[in-house]
Amino acid sequence: MSEIKEISPNNLVLFGLIGGLIGVYLSPTLPIAGALGAICAVIWGADAVRRVAKYGLGTGVPSIGQIALGMGIIAAMFGLAIMKSQPLAGPVVAVITASVIGFVIGWFAQNVIKMKIPVMIRCMTEIAASGAIIILGYSAAVAGNYDFVNNLIPLVFDNGVILFIFWVGAVAMLHPFNACLGPDERQKRMLYLAGSTGASTMAIVGLAAIMTLGASGAITMLLGIVLWLIFYKKFWDEVYNDAASVVGTGLIPKTEA
Amino acid sequence: MVLDLTMSMAILALLGALATIAGCLEDLESDVGSQSNPNSQVQLAPQMGLLHRIFNKAISGEPISNGMSAVTGGTVAAVLLNAKFYPLTAIVIGSFIAAILYGIYATTAYAGRVASQSRFKQPLYMDIMRYTTPSIIGHNFIVNFCLVTIAYIQYAVLGYPFSIPFLALIWGISVGAIGSSVGDVHYGGEREFQNREFGCGLNTALSGRIVRKAESGLRNSIDNVWFCAKFGGPATGIGLGLTVFFSSWPTTIWGYTWTAMGVGVIILVVMIIMNRLVEINVKKAYGPYKEDKEEKEAGAVAHTH
Numbered sequence: 001m002s003e004i005k006e007i008s009p010n011n012l013v014l015f016g017l018i019g020g021l022i023g024v025y026l027s028p029t030l031p032i033a034g035a036l037g038a039i040c041a042v043i044w045g046a047d048a049v050r051r052v053a054k055y056g057l058g059t060g061v062p063s064i065g066q067i068a069l070g071m072g073i074i075a076a077m078f079g080l081a082i083m084k085s086q087p088l089a090g091p092v093v094a095v096i097t098a099s100v101i102g103f104v105i106g107w108f109a110q111n112v113i114k115m116k117i118p119v120m121i122r123c124m125t126e127i128a129a130s131g132a133i134i135i136l137g138y139s140a141a142v143a144g145n146y147d148f149v150n151n152l153i154p155l156v157f158d159n160g161v162i163l164f165i166f167w168v169g170a171v172a173m174l175h176p177f178n179a180c181l182g183p184d185e186r187q188k189r190m191l192y193l194a195g196s197t198g199a200s201t202m203a204i205v206g207l208a209a210i211m212t213l214g215a216s217g218a219i220t221m222l223l224g225i226v227l228w229l230i231f232y233k234k235f236w237d238e239v240y241n242d243a244a245s246v247v248g249t250g251l252i253p254k255t256e257a
Numbered sequence: 258m259v260l261d262l263t264m265s266m267a268i269l270a271l272l273g274a275l276a277t278i279a280g281c282l283e284d285l286e287s288d289v290g291s292q293s294n295p296n297s298q299v300q301l302a303p304q305m306g307l308l309h310r311i312f313n314k315a316i317s318g319e320p321i322s323n324g325m326s327a328v329t330g331g332t333v334a335a336v337l338l339n340a341k342f343y344p345l346t347a348i349v350i351g352s353f354i355a356a357i358l359y360g361i362y363a364t365t366a367y368a369g370r371v372a373s374q375s376r377f378k379q380p381l382y383m384d385i386m387r388y389t390t391p392s393i394i395g396h397n398f399i400v401n402f403c404l405v406t407i408a409y410i411q412y413a414v415l416g417y418p419f420s421i422p423f424l425a426l427i428w429g430i431s432v433g434a435i436g437s438s439v440g441d442v443h444y445g446g447e448r449e450f451q452n453r454e455f456g457c458g459l460n461t462a463l464s465g466r467i468v469r470k471a472e473s474g475l476r477n478s479i480d481n482v483w484f485c486a487k488f489g490g491p492a493t494g495i496g497l498g499l500t501v502f503f504s505s506w507p508t509t510i511w512g513y514t515w516t517a518m519g520v521g522v523i524i525l526v527v528m529i530i531m532n533r534l535v536e537i538n539v540k541k542a543y544g545p546y547k548e549d550k551e552e553k554e555a556g557a558v559a560h561t562h
Contacts, residue, residue, distance in 0.1 A: 059297075062317035159339075160420030164332040167426060171317065171325045171362070178315055179366040182300075182373025189372065193365055200358060204329060207354075211336040232361070239368045244375040249384040252308045252475060 016044020065174025
């Protein structure tokens with residue numbers, strides 16, 4: 001299996017971090033960019049989940065996704081709220097806060113609970129940071145920018161859309177590895193699935209943005225559906241490639257057992 | 258909105274009925290895809306050399322996946338209500354979009370998990386995909402419809418100070434948690450291991466050795482729903498319905514007073530006593546489980562490998 005080339009974790013960190021933050025910072029002029037940034041973060045986060053969960057966390061995968069967005073939402077709100085006077089610094093502070101929370105939780109898991117997973121601390125930090133960007137990106141796509149008091153609270157928090165972003169963002173991040181779990185899991189297939197879950201979340205976020213921003217939300221929704229179709233198709237191409245066999249119907253093949 | 262007692266009781270009855278339907282359908286929906294508890298056995302079977310034709314819907318635990326579909330339904334319904342749609346139309350469209358999203362996640366879970374088991378030669382059966390996914394979407398649609406309707410009633414009629422997506426999410430998590438704890442027992446333990454003695458527990462040596470053949474032909478997930486619909490689903494529905502009914506009934510009658518609190522505590526005590534009596538009777542009737550000879554041998558073989 002080692003001959004298959006995988007994208008290195010460092011490249012995915014850069015992809016998620018830079019892509020995500022660019023998306024969030026572009027959102028005041030182009031709300032759709034927030035959602036695209038969030039998709040970058042979903043792909044990054046899914047890979048971080050993959051690296052840590054490969055150590056045999058079966059049922060722990062959904063929990064990791066939930067804790068990611070739990071840390072992310074706290075950090076995102078904290079970062080944006082304390083930087084009210086300097087809104088430009090808000091997202092960066094949010095990501096740094098998330099990384100610190102993730103680092104502390106990872107440290108506890110490693111040294112207090114003694115889970116003995118070598119990549120635990122690094123992955124928890126990455127997962128928390130990507131969770132914060134997911135929250136920021138999708139919220140910015142719904143609210144039009146990342147101004148906490150004037151836009152996020154009335155347009156995302158009051159109407160409950162934040163719960164959709166929180167919950168479905170977590171599933172978008174945890175689902176790709178969880179759905180591909182198994183001994184013959186491939187990074188490429190998992191990353192396409194991460195793109196697909198991120199894009200389907202973006203489509204519903206676009207629908208919510210129609211309520212808050214009007215017509216520009218429709219563009220987010222349509223682009224989300226198009227991106228979803230592309231990634232979903234790519235995922236299925238990989239499934240056809242990787243599966244032992246894809247059959248219309250048939251009996252169970254004979255095995256030794 | 259202030260309602261008189263008759264009207265409040267009518268609303269309470271409606272909520273209880275909706276919760277009962279939602280709970281029942283949620284459990285059946287999780288059984289279509291062998292989600293949650295049975296899932297690990299379906300996942301393990303190919304590794305034991307036992308290939309199967311059962312859907313492997315590994316979205317996540319039931320509370321998370323149902324929370325996802327319910328909050329999606331609630332959010333879309335809230336958007337449509339904001340655009341002045343009729344409430345019923347908004348709820349139906351919201352539930353439908355959420356169910357479609359859920360179905361998409363289900364297809365990727367089945368395809369992804371099977372593709373990740375290629376070394377065990379597990380084939381990906383497209384006919385299973387084609388007729389099981391619509392069943393999952395259909396069941397999930399009804400669950401979403403009931404839950405978003407409950408959230409809407411609480412928000413618009415009872416005047417709860419929370420948004421519709423929030424209430425829908427809480428209901429989604431609750432229905433998933435109750436479906437997982439009440440309903441799973443009737444699928445995971447009984448249907449997949451029905452060739453073992455009732456109550457034998459799951460010996461490690463039996464892991465993944467699920468029943469793959471039906472009365473005639475090969476068993477698929479739809480056959481499992483047929484079995485679960487006889488008891489597991491309705492039991493789950495009654496579980497959630499009673500939870501909703503008994504948690505709201507005291508405050509409906511006595512308002513938010515200490516009397517209502519006292520009645521709530523009495524209900525709780527009665528339930529604890531009833532549970533204990535059932536447990537004692539079951540233990541008397543069936544006694545502790547005795548490992549039979551065949552299993553001991555199977556266990557010994559497994560250890561030597």
